[in-house]
Amino acid sequence: MGANDFRHKAEQTIEWIADYLASVDDYPVRAQTRPGEIAAKLPALPPRTPEPFEAVMRDFRDIIMPGMTHWQHPRFFAYFQGNTSEPSILAEMLISAVGAQCMSWETSPAATELEIRVLEWLRDMVGLPDGFAGSIQDTASTASLCSLIAARERATEGRGNEDGLSGGPTLTAYCSEEAHCSIERAVRLGGIGSQHLRRIPVDEHGAMNVTVLSERVREDIAGGARPAWVVASLGGTSYGAMDLVAPIAEVAREVGAWVHVDAAWAGSALILPELRHLAHGLELADSVVLNPHKWLFTNLHCSALFVRRADEYVRAFAIQPEYLKTRHGDAVVNFRDWGIQLGRRFRALKLWFVIRMFGVDELQRRIRQHIAWAERLAGAMQATPGFQVVTEPSLSLFTFRYVPDVGWPDPEVDAFNERLLMRINDAGRAYLSHTRVRGRYVIRFVVGQTNTTWEDVEIGWQEIRRCATEETARPSASGGR
Ligand code: PLP
Secondary structure, three states: OOHHHHHHHHHHHHHHHHHHHHHHHHOOOOOOOOOOOOHHHOOOOOOOOOOOHHHHHHHHHHHHHHHOOOOOOOOEOOOOOOOOOHHHHHHHHHHHHHOOOOOOOOOOHHHHHHHHHHHHHHHHHOOOOOOOEEEEEOOHHHHHHHHHHHHHHHHOOOHHHHHOOOOOOOEEEEEEOOOOHHHHHHHHHOOOOHHHEEEEOEOOOOOEOHHHHHHHHHHHHHOOOEEEEEEEEEOOOOOOOEOOHHHHHHHHHHOOOEEEEEOOOHHHHHHOHHHHHHHOOHHHOOEEEEOHHHHOOOOOOOEEEEEOOHHHHHHOOOOOOHHHOOOOHHHOOOHHHOOOOOOOOOOHHHHHHHHHHHOHHHHHHHHHHHHHHHHHHHHHHHOOOOEEEEEEEEOOEEEEEEOOOOOOOHHHHHHHHHHHHHHHHHHOOOEOEEEEEOOEEEEEEEOOOOOOOHHHHHHHHHHHHHHHHHHHHOOOOOOOO
16 A cells, blocks of 8 residues: 555545544444344455455444444443543554554653653642652553552562462452452452452442451461452442542551552542542552543553552563663663563553643543533432432442332342343443442443533433333333232
8 A cells, every 4th residue: 555545545534533423422322233243244254365445444334333332422321431532542543653562662762751751640630649650551450460460579579470379378368349350350360369359348338348357457367378469449340439548558558468559440530639538548559550541531541550669560570581681771661561561552642642632621620520410410310209329429420220119129120220221222322331239230320421411411311211111111010010
């Protein structure tokens, strides 16, 4: 493909992207396809000879797009958003074009130095102290695994990497019952084993019971184990549960355990000065993860992992075969030693574009609005007969359910809400997801897509009411009673 040909095709691609972004809310939010439907349209064998761009684009439009769920739809209220924005997309195009592999300072000095600077910005924006150093990981799951590996190496004084874990003391890890499943996965993959993960109960607000944590830590030590990793969750996935970081960190630090804070979603909201109280004690953490790819309008993958003692952290990962040695050696930062992967994309560029082209004030304004709208909608729901707000808004997330008749037993209400959610998502005008709170099936509502407006939230609310009315009117709605 010559330069002119490329330019022409790139222009067509940009046209498509601009049209898509302008009309994304015309699509059903959740893909309306059945399993296997897309695969059936894809040839089993690759082409032997080049196919024209137009043919590939046509199939992209006609086969692939109908099978996509539209995460950039302003009425995406499910899970946590996986956001993008125009500045981030522009940067992604440049990243792809430059195609740099940013493993070492030398392989892309600007990428390394920009990553350092942009993470200093982000660190200051969320109120972490100066000493914290950041790196961009692909996901919070990877970041938490990296944190666990560093914790393991602290607990074994570096012997885990050398000798393996057999023969050493049993290592233990701690998190609340509301922690994300990536924490348990890290414990499994990092060699601690899920039977050594202590899931500490939460209080009525969803915060870890620190007295129980302290007891479990003491019991484990008395039993010969070595507490290695203590995780505080700021913004649990289910309903946004918030642990109190300071007392958790104090318990952990007394026994030398690594303190990790999983703020994958909620961390972005810490750019609001009025929410900094949520982060009380964050400065005591050894590592903190937050995902700009969730709520800071930056494309997947962009997960920021901050560590308090970079030297200790890097020791757990550093490895230097001859072929990777470079002229400046340890005098520069080589991000290949800051995690699992060797090859690294130039992710800092998109975060830089986002922070510069939005500006901190605008980022704050959007997140503030999301939180205000979630509160407003939860208030409206609470005032509407039949609707129950089960967990109050935690930032921009709350959970609810619809109880068609107060006489219904819980299992029937659960089944009704399951059907209600399916009806909403099948209609395609909004997308929500569910969880269970104290055993009860509830629907989650998260406001947070880059371009969501209050009108979108209102349309979502209309859909919920419409579907609740329709589902109630269904002949077998009462579960056959
Ligand atoms: N931690 C929390 C609290 C989350 O909500 C999530 C995902 O939603 C994760 C971790 C995992 O994030 P990632 O998809 O970046 O691995």
